[in-house]
Amino acid sequence: MGFLDSLLGKTELPKARPDKLFAITTAAITLQASLDLKPDGAAAICIKPMESSHYDAARAEVEDFLKISTKECGCQYSIQKDEYGYMWVVLKDPDLEDLVASIQMISQVLIEQGYGGQILCAVFRFRGESTVYWIYSFKQGLFYPFVPLGDQKRNNALEFRLKASIEKELPIEKEMERWYPLWGMPI
Amino acid sequence: MLLTFFLLGALYLAFLVVLLYFQADLLTTLIFIGGFMFLQYFYSDRMVLWSMGARLVSESEAPNLHETVSRLCAMADLPKPRIAMVNSSIPNAFATGRNQRNAVVAVTSGLMRQLNQSELEAVLAHELTHVKNRDAMVLTIASFLSTLAFFLVRYLFFFGGGGKRDRSGIVLVWLASMAVYVASFLLIRALSRYREFAADRGSAIITGQPSHLVSALMKISGTISRIPSEDLRKVEGANAFFIIPAASGSSLFNLLSTHPPVEQRIAALERIEKELSA
Numbered sequence: 194m195g196f197l198d199s200l201l202g203k204t205e206l207p208k209a210r211p212d213k214l215f216a217i218t219t220a221a222i223t224l225q226a227s228l229d230l231k232p233d234g235a236a237a238i239c240i241k242p243m244e245s246s247h248y249d250a251a252r253a254e255v256e257d258f259l260k261i262s263t264k265e266c267g268c269q270y271s272i273q274k275d276e277y278g279y280m281w282v283v284l285k286d287p288d289l290e291d292l293v294a295s296i297q298m299i300s301q302v303l304i305e306q307g308y309g310g311q312i313l314c315a316v317f318r319f320r321g322e323s324t325v326y327w328i329y330s331f332k333q334g335l336f337y338p339f340v341p342l343g344d345q346k347r348n349n350a351l352e353f354r355l356k357a358s359i360e361k362e363l364p365i366e367k368e369m370e371r372w373y374p375l376w377g378m379p380i
Numbered sequence: 381m382l383l384t385f386f387l388l389g390a391l392y393l394a395f396l397v398v399l400l401y402f403q404a405d406l407l408t409t410l411i412f413i414g415g416f417m418f419l420q421y422f423y424s425d426r427m428v429l430w431s432m433g434a435r436l437v438s439e440s441e442a443p444n445l446h447e448t449v450s451r452l453c454a455m456a457d458l459p460k461p462r463i464a465m466v467n468s469s470i471p472n473a474f475a476t477g478r479n480q481r482n483a484v485v486a487v488t489s490g491l492m493r494q495l496n497q498s499e500l501e502a503v504l505a506h507e508l509t510h511v512k513n514r515d516a517m518v519l520t521i522a523s524f525l526s527t528l529a530f531f532l533v534r535y536l537f538f539f540g541g542g543g544k545r546d547r548s549g550i551v552l553v554w555l556a557s558m559a560v561y562v563a564s565f566l567l568i569r570a571l572s573r574y575r576e577f578a579a580d581r582g583s584a585i586i587t588g589q590p591s592h593l594v595s596a597l598m599k600i601s602g603t604i605s606r607i608p609s610e611d612l613r614k615v616e617g618a619n620a621f622f623i624i625p626a627a628s629g630s631s632l633f634n635l636l637s638t639h640p641p642v643e644q645r646i647a648a649l650e651r652i653e654k655e656l657s658a
Contacts, residue, residue: 202513202578204585207457241455243588245657277448278498311588313455332457345443370460373450376443 206310210334211300213364217317217327217336218290220363227358230321232289237380238296239313240280240303251306255282255299262298266291273379279313281379292317300331316380323348325355327363328375335366339374347374417524424516425477425484432474434464434486445504448497449485452505456586458512461485471495471600475507476516483511491600499596502587509582515575522571526564572638580645581652590649590656597649601642 198205224230242248259270259282268286275281282299286292296315303309315329316339326339338355340348352372356365366372420427428434439446445463453460461475461483471491477483485507487500495503510516584590639645 199513200518202575202582204456204509204512204578204582206455206585241588243656244591244653245588247657248588276497277451278501279451310455313451330454332454345440371454373454373460374447376447 207332209300209304209309209312209331211297211304211331213334213336214297214300214315214329215293216363217329218293220336220359221289221319223359223362224319228321228355230319230325230355232292233318233320233324234287234292235283235285235318235380236289236292236296236316237281237283237378238299238315239375239378240282241311241313242278242280243308243311247306248308248311251303251308252280254306255302258298258302259295262295268292268295270295271379275377275379283380289317314375316375316378318380323351325351326375326378326380328373330366330371333366333371335364337366337369337372339372341374341376345374345376413524413527417520417527421478421517421520424520425482428474428476429464429484429486432466432486433468434466434484436462436464436484444497445487445492445500448501449504449508452501452508452586456505456508456512456582458508459483461508461511463487465489465492469493473503473507475510477511478516478520479514480511485511494599495596498587498589498592499599502583502589502593503596503600505583505586506579506593509579509586510575512582513575513578515579518575519568519572522568523564526561526568569638573640576639577645577648580649584649584652584656588656590653594646594649597642597645 221232242252256272263270266286266288268284268291270285271283273281273283284292284295286295300309300312300315303312309331312331314331317327317329319325319327323340326341327336328339329336338352340351340355342348359365429436437445442463442465445465449463450460452458459480461477461480462485464484464486466472466486466488468488469490470488471494473485473487473491475483475485485504487503491503492500580593583593587593
């Protein structure tokens with residue numbers, strides 16, 4: 194968004210950038226080899242719902258896609274609303290590549306319908322010594338780690354370590370003030 | 381609030397007039413104006429927070445508030461502002477700070493109590509749009525320009541020569557200054573109302589749900605209590621006795637207020653809602 198637009202008081206949501214999403218699949222190999230961090234068979238995409246019948250149609254299309262694709266691959270999905278009113282599509286599938294492909298497809302459907310700006314992020318769960326979430330920001334097209342410790346605290350030390358060890362393979366959000374936590378994710 | 385602004389301005393003006401009357405040179409006066417604006421620009425956040433009795437709150441103190449703001453900032457790709465709370469039962473919220481990095485968004489405890497999560501989110505998105513649109517900067521510059529305009533009128537027309545120091549002169553000077561001041565005051569109000577509409581629109585786009593801002597506005601303004609709960613058949617008879625219908629905002633008040641009337645804001649939001657559905 195341009196400086197002039199904001200001076201004139203125009204607001205537009207930044208467009209979704211799904212292009213770097215697949216980077217997580219190759220990074221997963223390094224994560225497993227060097228940090229013993231395995232994909233945990235779960236991922237989710239977080240969407241801000243809108244009040245509009247056209248958006249409802251787009252959402253229905255997403256659900257249709259999920260019904261068909263989950264039948265094919267034998268994985269599961271669920272749609273949930275969190276306490277902040279955001280919608281989560283939670284996917285369960287042992288294969289990380291399938292998970293990434295499904296999330297990419299969901300984002301594609303929304304982008305084609307003009308609702309790319311409503312996608313907040315995608316989350317991939319990994320398991321090692323502790324549960325690690327890799328969050329993909331659709332606004333920046335970048336990943337960042339999130340290791341919750343419970344009680345609104347996060348393991349920053351581990352997050353920095355993860356960042357340092359994977360930086361070369363995974364496009365990481367460099368500005369750490371954008372590493373927004375997501376407490377109480379349904380995943 | 382309005383009266384305070386007006387009186388503050390008038391005082392500031394009176395000081396300027398005195399300065400000029402005693403033939404302070406152009407430079408001193410410019411330094412005075414510049415200094416005043418500088419203070420207002422750089423310390424606005426602290427001044428506003430202090431005058432409102434707001435206290436910055438950490439993530440552990442207000443986790444829900446922080447999370448809501450974080451997500452909105454992530455949605456709209458904005459740096460996260462600091463968050464403050466005011467201990468007041470009047471539901472209200474405001475944003476301050478000269479730029480996005482120094483911004484503070486504050487809410488009152490009354491607002492937190494009275495609004496539900498989605499209404500609170502809508503109000504926060506409105507304040508975040510003010511931050512995004514750099515409204516504090518825009519309005520500071522606008523008031524600086526109006527001060528400058530006022531100053532030029534004063535200086536060029538009345539002090540073109542050496543300066544007259546007779547009694548009728550100062551009255552005339554004061555009247556002319558006042559006229560410029562009133563005109564710019566009204567213009568700045570109009571600008572401010574425009575920024576309010578823009579912030580409402582931003583909130584609707586960021587949250588995707590204009591109706592939540594509508595209900596928040598209704599709750600904050602007390603409009604909701606104006607929706608009657610008595611049965612129509614019961615009040616029909618009594619209505620004839622009311623000479624003056626419930627007072628609605630007069631046009632003079634609208635001209636002066638910094639915020640547009642709630643009815644107009646709600647109507648604008650309803651139009652946005654239709655746009656989003658189209």
